[in-house]
Amino acid sequence: MDALPRRLEIAVQRFEEHQGVKRWPGPSDPLDSLMLTLLSQNTNDKLRDQAYEQLRRRFASWDEVLAAPGDEVQKAIKGAGLSHQKAARMQDILVWIRERFGRLNLDSLSGMDDDAVIGLLTARKGIGIKTAAVVLMVALGRDLCPVDTHVHRLAQRLGWVPPGLSAEKTFWALRPHVPSGEGYNLHMNLLQFGRTICLARKPQCAVCFLYTECLYPDKAVRKAEMEGRI
Known part of the structure; x- marks a missing residue:
């Protein structure tokens, strides 16, 4: 060996x-996982989770997050740090997802292989290989080690x-x-x-x-x- x-x-x-x-605890929503992972950049899990929970309390759906003024999204996630950058990135990616898939939903990723998902997601600015691999592992149960x-x-x-x-x-x-x-x-x-x-x-x-x-x-x-x- x-x-x-x-x-x-x-x-x-x-x-x-x-x-x-x-x-692995089981499948979860891949869009939720993507947004949570974007929040995790340059912060710890506790602050990430707090910011994510505040964001979901403030906005009932990802459509509301996309439609909201940027400064409102920033306020909701300020605990995670780099809120201006992260809010802009999240909204930009949500725009791309709606344009690419017709709605704010990433369930169709489950029908794609790992390399196809990694290639699709990382082609978008702001999504790196670690983020794509985390979404695959956490949300879809793929056998990867981010x-x-x-x-x-x-x-x-x-x-x-x-x-x-x-x-x-x-x-x-x-x-x-x-x-x-x-x-x-x-x-x-x-x-x-x-x-x-x-x-x-x-x-x-x-x-x-x-x-x-x-x-x-x-x-x-x-x-x-x-x-x-x-």
């Missing part, structure tokens, strides 16, 4: 042992991809090697791991269950610091 598939299988096994199996900030950092520290490889190229490099049926499970476990153990700053190397698989150059120093040996 090649090194990368073996490393990914080891990671899936360790995650399940230490963090449990993450199961690469966000956490997944990107961990993929490099664990030696899955070369240092300096972009998040977009990391997605394409990992995609064919993610164990079949494990895309959601791997992605969600990587998020948990990146938020609790393999932090961007001061990773918790002394308690890391992937320590032996990690290529992070400072891991021995971090482990010694945490154990009080230096």
Whole structure:
């Protein structure tokens, strides 16, 4: 077996042992998922969710969001940060969706394969591969592992991809090697791991269950610091 598939299988096994199996909760509306993911850019999940809930309370439908003055949409999502930019992007994408599909609905994506959906969505300014992959995974249950900030950092520290490889190229490099049926499970476990153990700053190397698989150059120093040996 090649090194990368073996490393990914080891990671899936360790995650399940230490963090449990993450199961896809079932289908959801792909347009809702797209808008929620757009709000997530440059913010955390709590602020994203709060802004999304406020937006849905303020406007009864995506048609109302599209018809609303931009500053009203900005007010509704201000908690997520970059509200001016995000409001304009969301309304621009809603215009495109209505023009492309005749209504504000993305249910037809379920009849398209993954590459076709990624190509369609990413052709629109403001929608990147991570956002498209999240919509596919979360809303439609596709077997993908989107690469966000956490997944990107961990993929490099664990030696899955070369240092300096972009998040977009990391997605394409990992995609064919993610164990079949494990895309959601791997992605969600990587998020948990990146938020609790393999932090961007001061990773918790002394308690890391992937320590032996990690290529992070400072891991021995971090482990010694945490154990009080230096």
